Amino acid sequence: MPSVRRVRDWPIFGRDGDGVAWRPDAAVAEASRLAGFLRLTGEPSLEALQAHGANDPAWFWGAAADDLGLAWARRPRSVLDVTGGPAWARWWDGGSFDWSWAAIEPRALREPDAVALTWEGEDGSVVSLTAGEIARAVRTAAARLAGFGIGPGDRVGILLPMLPETVVAVLAVSRLGAIFTPIFSGYAAPAIATRLTDCGARLLITADGFLRRGTWVDLKSVADAAVAAAPTVERVLVVRRAGNALAVPWTGGRDAWWDAGDDAVGEPSAGSNEAATAVGRDPESPYMIIHTSGTTGRPKGAVHVHGGFPVKAAQDLAHQFDLHAGDSLFWFTDLGWMMGPWAIAGALLLDARLVLYEGAPDFPGPDRLWSLVARHGVTHLGLSPTVIRSLMAHGETPVRAHDRSSLRVLGSTGEPWNPEPWWWYFREVGQGRCPVINYSGGTEVSGGIVGGNVIGPIKPASFSGPCVGTIADVVDGRGRAVRGAVGELVIRAPMPGMTRGFWNDRARYESTYWSRWPGIWAHGDWASIDADGFWFIHGRSDDTLKVAGKRVGPAEVESAAVSHPAVLEAAAIGVPHAIKGEAIVVLCVLRPDNADDPALLGSIGQRVADELGKPLKPEVVAVVRSLPKTRSGKVMRRVIRAAWLDLDPGDLSALDDPVALESIRAVSRASSR
Structure with a gap:
């Protein structure tokens, strides 16, 4: 750990002499959700808001919940309880909040015909679902899961590509008070079995297959091999995606079709509809165990709760990415990575339209994503630097062939940028008018620690600062703040999105994040803050x-x-x-x-x-x-x-x-x- 190391000047320059690539015009800034939040709180600036939040996190998050318009079944008596220490902070005491109900039912009542989800398959097929259709599908799926004996606290694995049924499954499991574990659809059977076994999943939701580069992938066979090594799994629900394109292996008495076809088993029990529509939920109730990937050791199962991860996802999308009701969010990801559940929760809680895509980003041609943006009027596009680097190798022609006028905000996460692909994303994809909201955090904090926003200037490959409401800092080996030097990225105060620990491993959670300095979350990233106050991430500190x-x-x-x-x-x-x-x-x-x-x-x-x-x-x-x-x-x-x-x-x-x-x-x- 360096005590102080000077940061070399980055070889990147903006349109202005100060290195800034993008500045918002006054109208954009004034109309943003973040500016509206400042007006709501009465704070004169983002700096003042952050300072107030640092001194009083409970005040900040109470105000943020009001700004987001969260649909409480019962409003909390208090916002934050740290009697167990910052590592074990509890939120929204006395409140009742079921994120899956709040994400779709109020909108289904208010505007049932509003399109809330659009899915595009690699073969070009398109499915759009309204808020009313999603709400009905969730109630039906929850009742069916209850018929299989799934209830509060039970764990359910979801091994699905990004399909409409994936969103319904996530909401339905949550609606029952059960806990889902999202699993990357490209994992091999041993990796799937490890995750199912770690959380003790009783049921697995998977699909017969999916398309990847024009070829049907036999997902069911992989799932079967995983279940054979995961003794806690009793039932397997199978989504029909491939249809007759694949011969689906079947285990009688265990397997059932998701859509309750003739081969279904375990029909819904009487009274399960009550469980499907219940909205009373302790905000600290777990709803997801998401495993972080690593190169050594077993995966860590981060536990997230109804009043945590979904709230942080919605808040980041509102205040960093300026996602409004009626906007269209497409983030190229998978359910098994944090950004999948993040996009689902955040978009639906904000009444935006969620756009999903099944296949490869460059199939059947390198213009696939740009054509998708044009077809579906995407306003908010999220891509990783790796995807941009791979697509920019094909040149500008595939991008320029498609209308990108619907785009308003570009997002990015996953790794540090190199200058050239950042500029290509900004200039070619966003046409030099869309801000690139760089975003870095992690699975364990439900989203961002640092990020851009639409009310201030943006330097290439940089972050405007800590995410709104996140009390982040850069420190040296003794935990002292440093500026103009590389140090450890830390968080100095709890926030709702922090994991409630690792599944069945309290000690590992504390030693991983809270053992370096008392009361401080050490994230494991190198970071720096330049003379103008812009933040940069330099990779993992252990690298x-x-x-x-x-x-x-x-x-x-x-x-x-x-x-x-x-x-x-x-x-x-x-x-x-x-x-x-x-x-x-x-x-x-x-x-x-x-x-x-x-x-x-x-x-x-x-x-x-x-x-x-x-x-x-x-x-x-x-x-x-x-x-x-x-x-x-x-x-x-x-x-x-x-x-x-x-x-x-x-x-x-x-x-x-x-x-x-x-x-x-x-x-x-x-x-x-």
Whole structure:
């Protein structure tokens, strides 16, 4: 952990001399939800609002709940209780709040014909559901689940791609007071079984299959293999997606169709409709266990509650992304990653339209996402830097072929930006008029710690500051605030979105986040704040490289490497060195029409040295076909390092392309000869 390390000037420049790329006009800022929140609270500025919230989190979150218009069954007597310590804060004492009821039933009564969800399959099929249709589907599904014996506290696995039924399943399980665990639809059976077993799931909701790059994926067979290794699962409900395209394996007495067809078992019991429509719920009641992915150790099951994760999701979408009722949100993600449940909860609680897509972002062509934006009038688009880097390789023509005039806000999360893809997203996708709301936080806090907003200026690849209401800071190894230097990202006060611990592992939760400094959440990210007050994330603190006593974040090395015109993507790792202690290895994916030759590799290494200084010049620069990433697009540096050093890579359940590891091992062997 560096006590103080000066931040090098970023090689990115805005349209103005101060490095700012985007400024809101007065009308945009005044009409924003955040400006409305300032008026509601009477605070003269965002800085004043944040300062008031830091001194009185209960005041802030009470005001935020009022601003969001949360549909309480019973309003809380008090907002925040920290008698158990900040790690175990409790919210909304005396209140009653069922997020699944609040997300759809009031709107279904008020405007039943308003379209609340639009889904597009990879084959081009489209389904739109109104608020009234979703409400009825949720009641029916909840009654059916109750007929299988599912009730308060029971755990239900949801292994589904982003389908309309996925949204209904999430709402229906929650409506019963049960707890769902979302599972990435691309996981292999062992990873699925681990998550089902960890939470003790009694029932699994899955699908017969789904489309990926024009091919039907047999999801049911994978689910069957997982259930065989998960002894707590008693029933399997199957959504019809593939239809006759796949032969569906079936286990009589256990399996049933989601839509209650002729082969269904366990018909709804009498009186289950009462459970399906109940709205009284302690806001601290768990509704979701979502597992964080890691490269070592078993996954951590973060517990989230009705009055936590959904409230934070809605608040971030309102105050960071300026999502209004009637807007259309499309975030390219999966239910198994935090952004899936986040988009569902936030969009529905704010009466926005949720847009879902089933397939690959570049199938059947590289314009797929841009055409989807045009077809469905998307106002808020969320993509990761990895997706942007892959799509920008196809050039500007696919983007410019489609109308993007509906877009108002661009979102991004998942990893730090490199300058070039950030500018491409801003200029080509957003046409230089849409703010890029950079957003970073995590599964354990239900969303953002730092983020952009639409009422202030934005620098490329930066964050405007802490998310509204989040009391974040950057500290050194002693927990002291630092500015103009890289330090640890921390949160100094509890907020509703913080996990209520890891499932059946209280001690691991406390040691992971609360053990560094008393009363402070240590998130595990390197961050910095520049002289203008803009924040930057520099990657995971446990990925830091130390070369001859000099510390550098891998994101800085990677940014320098991809500034070379031949480099599309790069990953930097540290490897043992007899003299320096650690040396830098940079693995690059080249742009098309660039040959892997010593002169090119030397020039890439020199580019890094020019950007960071000669002592941080890579020991090795090598070319690989692809970089190992998680299914959500994050580069798995620890897995890369293990492959390079021929070590055990640990848990690979989140790995998207195992072949990438073999490429790294081969390059490592060749470089050592």
